[in-house]
Amino acid sequence: MSCTVRLWMLQLRDIHFTYPNQRPRETISGVSLEIHAGEMVALLGPNGSGKSTLLSIAIGALKPDRGEILFDNQPVGGFSRREIAQRMAMVAQQGDIRFPMTALEYVLTGRFAYTNAVGFDSPRDVEIAMRALTHTDAAQFAHRRFNQLSSGERQRVALARSLAQQPRLLLLDEPTANADIAHQLSLLELVRELTRERGLGALIVTHEINLAAEFVERMALIKDGRLVASGSPSEVMTADLLSGLFETPLVVDRHPLSGAPVVSWTRTRTK
Amino acid sequence: MRVESLIDQVSTQLPGDPVKSYLTRRRALIVFSVLLLALLGCAIAALSAGSEHIAAGRLFPALISKLTGTVSTLSREQDVILFSLRLPRIALAIGVGAALAIAGAAFQALLRNPLADPYVLGVSGGAALGSITAIIFASDLSYSRPLFGFAGAAIVTLIVYRLGRREDDPAHLVLAGVVMSTFLSSVIAVMTTMADNVKLRNITLWLLGDLSSGAVEGLFFVTIAVAIGAAVLLTQSRALNLMMIGDRDAFAMGVETARVRWVVHLTASLLTGAAVSAGGAIGYVGLVTPHLVRLAAGSDNRLVIPASAIAGAIMVLIADTIARTALSPRELPTGAITAMVGAPVFVYLLLKSR
Numbered sequence: 001m002s003c004t005v006r007l008w009m010l011q012l013r014d015i016h017f018t019y020p021n022q023r024p025r026e027t028i029s030g031v032s033l034e035i036h037a038g039e040m041v042a043l044l045g046p047n048g049s050g051k052s053t054l055l056s057i058a059i060g061a062l063k064p065d066r067g068e069i070l071f072d073n074q075p076v077g078g079f080s081r082r083e084i085a086q087r088m089a090m091v092a093q094q095g096d097i098r099f100p101m102t103a104l105e106y107v108l109t110g111r112f113a114y115t116n117a118v119g120f121d122s123p124r125d126v127e128i129a130m131r132a133l134t135h136t137d138a139a140q141f142a143h144r145r146f147n148q149l150s151s152g153e154r155q156r157v158a159l160a161r162s163l164a165q166q167p168r169l170l171l172l173d174e175p176t177a178n179a180d181i182a183h184q185l186s187l188l189e190l191v192r193e194l195t196r197e198r199g200l201g202a203l204i205v206t207h208e209i210n211l212a213a214e215f216v217e218r219m220a221l222i223k224d225g226r227l228v229a230s231g232s233p234s235e236v237m238t239a240d241l242l243s244g245l246f247e248t249p250l251v252v253d254r255h256p257l258s259g260a261p262v263v264s265w266t267r268t269r270t271k
Numbered sequence: 272m273r274v275e276s277l278i279d280q281v282s283t284q285l286p287g288d289p290v291k292s293y294l295t296r297r298r299a300l301i302v303f304s305v306l307l308l309a310l311l312g313c314a315i316a317a318l319s320a321g322s323e324h325i326a327a328g329r330l331f332p333a334l335i336s337k338l339t340g341t342v343s344t345l346s347r348e349q350d351v352i353l354f355s356l357r358l359p360r361i362a363l364a365i366g367v368g369a370a371l372a373i374a375g376a377a378f379q380a381l382l383r384n385p386l387a388d389p390y391v392l393g394v395s396g397g398a399a400l401g402s403i404t405a406i407i408f409a410s411d412l413s414y415s416r417p418l419f420g421f422a423g424a425a426i427v428t429l430i431v432y433r434l435g436r437r438e439d440d441p442a443h444l445v446l447a448g449v450v451m452s453t454f455l456s457s458v459i460a461v462m463t464t465m466a467d468n469v470k471l472r473n474i475t476l477w478l479l480g481d482l483s484s485g486a487v488e489g490l491f492f493v494t495i496a497v498a499i500g501a502a503v504l505l506t507q508s509r510a511l512n513l514m515m516i517g518d519r520d521a522f523a524m525g526v527e528t529a530r531v532r533w534v535v536h537l538t539a540s541l542l543t544g545a546a547v548s549a550g551g552a553i554g555y556v557g558l559v560t561p562h563l564v565r566l567a568a569g570s571d572n573r574l575v576i577p578a579s580a581i582a583g584a585i586m587v588l589i590a591d592t593i594a595r596t597a598l599s600p601r602e603l604p605t606g607a608i609t610a611m612v613g614a615p616v617f618v619y620l621l622l623k624s625r
Contacts, residue, residue, distance in 0.1 A: 061522055061523065084525065094516075097515065098383055099379075099515055101515075101569070102292040112510070113525035117510075120294065
């Protein structure tokens with residue numbers, strides 16, 4: 001798919017948000033963030049900086065106190081839940097389910113936004129679900145109980161469900177946590193492919209800075225609910241910026257093969 | 272074409288029968304056929320069993336002659352027992368069982384808690400209190416019992432939901448339900464002392480689960496509640512499949528979670544109110560039957576809700592038949608029988624949930 005006109009897909013404009021039980025401290029203070037169609041953006045920051053909160057705001061689970069959220073230049077408030085689900089999918093950590101459910105059943109729930117209230121899953125829905133599982137290298141789990149899968153395997157099944165949702169934007173909350181190195185790579189490779197070839201947008205919250213640097217076009221750094229910097233990995237990943245962001249002395253180097261920036265730590269305290 | 276070849280490739284890699292891993296028409300058909308046949312068998316057995324035994328083979332001709340108005344093969348006495356006593360009672364058992372089981376399945380999915388059941392949560396207690404209020408203070412109002420029962424169930428549902436929302440611990444909700452139940456029991460105890468003697472006798476019998484009245488009013492209301500409740504909950508069952516996984520998940524995938532919560536709460540309260548006001552507080556039906564259905568046929572609510580209805584009908588029908596035949600001519604409370612089965616299942620689920 002070739003895009004001649006680069007469209008803003010998701011726009012967050014000057015978002016302010018405070019959790020009711022944490023007043024008056026703002027969790028998000030005036031963050032603006034845009035994602036193009038076909039673009040992969042990483043959202044980085046220390047624990048508690050407001051990354052996951054920002055994702056929840058983007059999907060509409062939390063209402064901002066101030067600010068605007070636009071999808072395709074339209075306020076998301078004008079969309080129904082189903083319409084939003086057909087546009088954006090969220091992948092988050094998945095704990096135990098208290099009822100027996102197979103991975104395939106789990107992925108089939110991703111078809112909710114396209115199905116009628118009553119009726120069986122159509123052969124097409126099952127087909128889409130199986131394709132999604134194949135994409136995330138999880139087809140061999142289709143018949144297993146979800147609860148019997150390891151957390152890395154669950155992560156792949158959860159990503160498959162978001163693909164079955166056929167969204168245009170993926171919001172991924174630490175998709176590579178608990179995955180082994182090979183699956184961390186293949187997961188991001190898959191997201192890369194989806195953005196390049198199908199024009200999906202992807203916003204990824206992650207702590208794997210070096211891995212993100214290999215894949216994403218842009219990085220946004222947030223701290224204490226404020227946007228600290230935004231730009232390409234080589235622009236953003238400087239020793240100064242990152243050391244300040246994480247309040248830890250860090251060194252930035254280059255990957256020997258790809259040339260992408262690589263962060264490594266230095267020990268501050270010795271015995 | 273590309274899609275099909277990919278699927279072909281996938282299905283050859285997969286171990287096991289793909290049909291077994293999601294809800295298919297075939298699975299639904301098998302489950303419903305088995306359950307309906309079982310229900311029919313139980314109903315025939317229940318119709319013929321009792322102090323006046325009527326051979327199963329004579330039931331069908333008797334029914335035909337009743338419907339066509341020709342001379343019955345049964346004696347006059349048998350005719351009265353069969354059509355005026357047993358049939359309404361069996362119909363009521365089926366309706367009450369279906370209502371309680373659907374309510375249980377719905378509460379479990381909504382609250383993400385396999386331990387949820389109208390009785391365990393205290394919702395039945397709320398319905399009982401409502402019905403008793405109607406018996407004592409508004410007995411001349413038609414349909415006051417089911418309506419007050421519904422109101423009581425709805426109020427308790429809301430309170431217990433607020434008390435026991437904690438996600439991490441399923442036992443928390445049950446604890447809230449137990450506290451609610453003991454509180455309601457004490458209120459009921461105070462109220463029954465205010466009632467006169469005849470009413471009091473009725474209340475104590477009915478509190479333990481009693482279908483012997485076979486009252487037409489109760490049957491009518493239960494039938495309507497089951498029809499409406501099952502239809503409404505079926506339309507919410509896909510959403511409930513997602514809410515069973517998690518509220519935030521469901522919301523992100525397009526479910527209007529707040530609306531579903533309201534609809535399911537009200538429907539489950541209506542079912543509990545109707546069932547309890549007609550048959551008393553029969554416990555654990557809503558706990559045991561959805562659990563068994565899930566074990567046999569998976570957790571998809573599109574199947575669990577209607578299949579639990581039939582399974583619940585079977586459970587209460589069997590329990591009630593035992594209740595009226597085991598120590599004949601004395602009668603046991605139906606709720607005592609279901610509790611003897613249900614309490615061990617509850618303990619098992621509690622231990623498993625930890």
